[in-house]
Amino acid sequence: MTASDARAGQVDRRRLLRGMGGALLLPLLPGCGFGPEPLPDPWRPGSRLDAVVPTIDPYLDITNTNTGDRVALRFFDGRAYDRRAIRQLDWVFRDWRQNRSPEIDPRIYWALAALADAARRDGHSGQISLLSGYRTKRTNRMLQRKGAGAASNSYHTRRRAADIRLDGIPSEQVSDYAEWLQIGGVGWYAGSNFTHIDSGPIRTWSA
Template identity: 50%
Template sequence: MNVTRRSFIGKVAATAACGLLPGIPAFAAGLDIPPPVRTDSRLDKLVPFIEPYLDLYNPNTDERQRVLFFGTAGYDLKGLQIINYLLRDWRQKQVVQMDVRLYWALAAMRTAARRDGLSGEIQVNSGYRSRKTNDLLRAEGYGAAVNSFHTRARAIDFVVKGGDVANVAEYAQWLQIGGTGHYRGRFVHIDSGDQRVWFG
C-alpha cells in the first residue's frame, strides 16, 4: 500500500492547527543529553499526540528493534541507548547520543504511517557518522558533506516501509524538523539544523 499525500499528511495536520499544545517534554533527570532545539514547530505541537515508539531496521547490520523511548517518567534511558546503538557508526563501532528531536520526528512518521495502515517500520540507512567514516564516504563519491550533520549526531537518512519517498519527504518538511533532503525514489534525509529543503 502506498501512502497518499493527503492521507499521510492529513492524519495529523488538524491536530497542529490549534497551536496551543505543549512542546517537547522536559528531559528526565540524570540523562547526559543536550536539550532539543526548540522552534515551536509543528513537530513540537504534535508531541502529545505522537506514540513515543520506534520500529527501526538497520539494513547495514541487519538489526531490527521496537523501542519505547519516552514514558510517564520522561525519557527512557535504556530505550535511548538501544536506538543510539542501532544508529551507531557501525564501520568504526562508535555510539553517541543522537539528537532526540530526530526520534520524535521519526515517531511522528511512524504514528502517521500506522494510522494509514502501514507497519510503521523505518529503515535507517545512515545515522551517526564519525569524521573518519564521513571522509571515507566522500572519497568514495557518495556526496557526504564536509560538515555533515551526521557527524554531529543530528541527521538521519531513512525510508518508511511501504511509504512513498516523495510523500514522506513532504511530510518531513511539513513537520518543520529542520533540514529535509529528498533523494528521489531512494530515501529522505532529516536533520535538526536550520529550516531548508533540497533534492538529490
C-alpha cells in the same frame, strides 16, 4: 527562490492530508509543555513538530539496513525518557564501521516517531529502515573519497541526522511531511529512494 523551495511551496496539502491520513489531523498545541524532562537544544518552540509532540506515540520500529540490527520500543513513557531504550536506539544509529555509538539528538527520534505514527494511522506498519545514522569524521571522509555524496559538514557527524525509508510510503511523501513538520533539514533523494532529515536549520533540497 530555489527549485526545492518552489517544489515545497507547490505541495498540495490536501493530498498530504489524504496520503498521510490522521497525521495532519493531529491537534496542534502551541506552547504546550511536555513533562518534567525538557528536550535539549536544538529544540525550536513554534515548529509544527514541537506542537504535536504531546500527541505523538513515541514508539519506533527501526532496522539498520547495514547491520540488520532491529529495535522496536517506546523511548518515552509520558513523563521521562526510557534511558535503556535510548541506548538501544543509539546503538542502532551507531557508526558501524568504527563501532562508535554516541548519544543521538532526541529531536531525531521524535521526528521519526512523528513520521512512523502518521504511517500507522494511515494503515501502514510504521517500520523504518535506517540507511545512515551517526558517522565519525573518519567514516565521512571515506565516503567523500568514494564520491558517496557525504558533505564535509554533514549533520551525520554531529549526531543530528538520519537517512531513512518508511515502509509503504513513497520517499517524496515522507519528505513532504517532514518538511511540513519543520523538523530541520529535509532532503529528498529520488534516485536512491530515501529521505534525509536532520535537526539543523530549516531547509530543503532534492537530488
